[in-house]
Amino acid sequence: MVYVQLNVVENLSEIVEYDTPYLPIRTRQSKLSYFNNRSASCHWHIDLEFILILDGAMNYFVNGENYLLQKGEGIFVNSNRLHYGYSYKDEDCSFLVMLLNPSLLVRNPYIESKYIKPFLQDSNSDAIVFHEGIPWQSEALRFIHALYETCHHQEDGYELVALSQFDLLFLHLYRNTVAQHGFHTEHSKDITAIKKMLAFIQIHYGENISLQDISTVGAVCRSKCCRLFKVSLKKTPIDYLTHFRIQKSIELMTNNSLNITDVSIACGFNSSTYFAEVFKKIMGVSPTEYRQILSK
Structure with missing residues (x-):
């Protein structure tokens, strides 16, 4: 079997291939068994990453912390964080992955400085695990599912819909993190x-x-x-x-x-x-x- 390999360059950053050259978004459905040893390469990228577990379970490493993701759960990985997924108990895992470049959020310097930069640089927001049992996280899972479907099917006008959905998803994350707990910049x-x-x-x-x-x-x-x-x-x-x-x-x-x-x-x-x-x-x-x- 020929395994999937991420396009990771010398500084560990991944060269992301987007779905189209016009919108910096990538959507994929994948399995850990597509990767050698059921583990992706350790890497980082500027894009915001969202993972949704369809079946099985997966371990996920983000900036020194390890998370166990179960079926129906998801994880957000912030921009420029070192991360990779790997198997739990050597089992396979089916999942959706979506990458969105933060440039999609930038409208003007004020919005960028007030909302976007603080969230992207917040050390308490390196990763967020989403559980169905927690209301705001359950809502985040629905936002992610909807945005994934919009970007994956690419119906006429989907670009405008995707931008508005991404704005709402980002606002939802911001309101439940930095807006509540403040902005922290301690890095390990x-x-x-x-x-x-x-x-x-x-x-x-x-x-x-x-x-x-x-x-x-x-x-x-x-x-x-x-x-x-x-x-x-x-x-x-x-x-x-x-x-x-x-x-x-x-x-x-x-x-x-x-x-x-x-x-x-x-x-x-x-x-x-x-x-x-x-x-x-x-x-x-x-x-x-x-x-x-x-x-x-």
């Missing part, structure tokens, strides 16, 4: 450290990287480095490095001018034999077999 040093270490790996994965190299970039000791990776990514730093190298090798194998040895060297493996061994352990097939699947 641990998140800053993990972002720096992940970015370092994504830039230097083809080189000989040690645990000491990774921890030095984050300005933490090796034990704290390991602890941050375990809490955030459920992997050791070296495990994350290995999985990232395999992800990059998959991208390179679409280039038929590169043989397996070339791919293994470019991705930081000392030998093609070891690369093949690790690849099969993670992907379930050998690099040669995977390349044959790609060619079909």
Whole structure:
């Protein structure tokens, strides 16, 4: 099986492909089983993200916190927050995902400074989990469902409807967060450290990287480095490095001018034999077999 891969660049930001070139909105229905190891890549983007669980359950990491999402629940992820979803008890999960660029909300500088910037920068609004049993959150779920359906079906005039629905959804979130509890800007040093270490790996994965190299970039000791990776990514730093190298090798194998040895060297493996061994352990097939699947 060829897995879904997010288009994440060196600084961990995702290059988002919107539904149309005219409106920065993306809607998708997906499953965790479409991703390798039933886990998306850790990433961030400027867009506001909304997830609705259709069936099953999913763990969701946002800026150092882990949330369990059950069927019928949802989550909002604020702009520029480090996040990813991964399986709960190795089970599959079906979900809707919607990304909306905050530029859709900007009408004039006054609106932006009074409402939009405070909410986007509020450290208490990194993520919001929506439960059916809480009235304002239940209403938020209905807003999200309606907006998703509008954007997904794209009936004539849907753009104007989507803009008005997004305005109402944003206002609903603002009234139940910043308007009630104030604006907070405390940001975790641990998140800053993990972002720096992940970015370092994504830039230097083809080189000989040690645990000491990774921890030095984050300005933490090796034990704290390991602890941050375990809490955030459920992997050791070296495990994350290995999985990232395999992800990059998959991208390179679409280039038929590169043989397996070339791919293994470019991705930081000392030998093609070891690369093949690790690849099969993670992907379930050998690099040669995977390349044959790609060619079909």
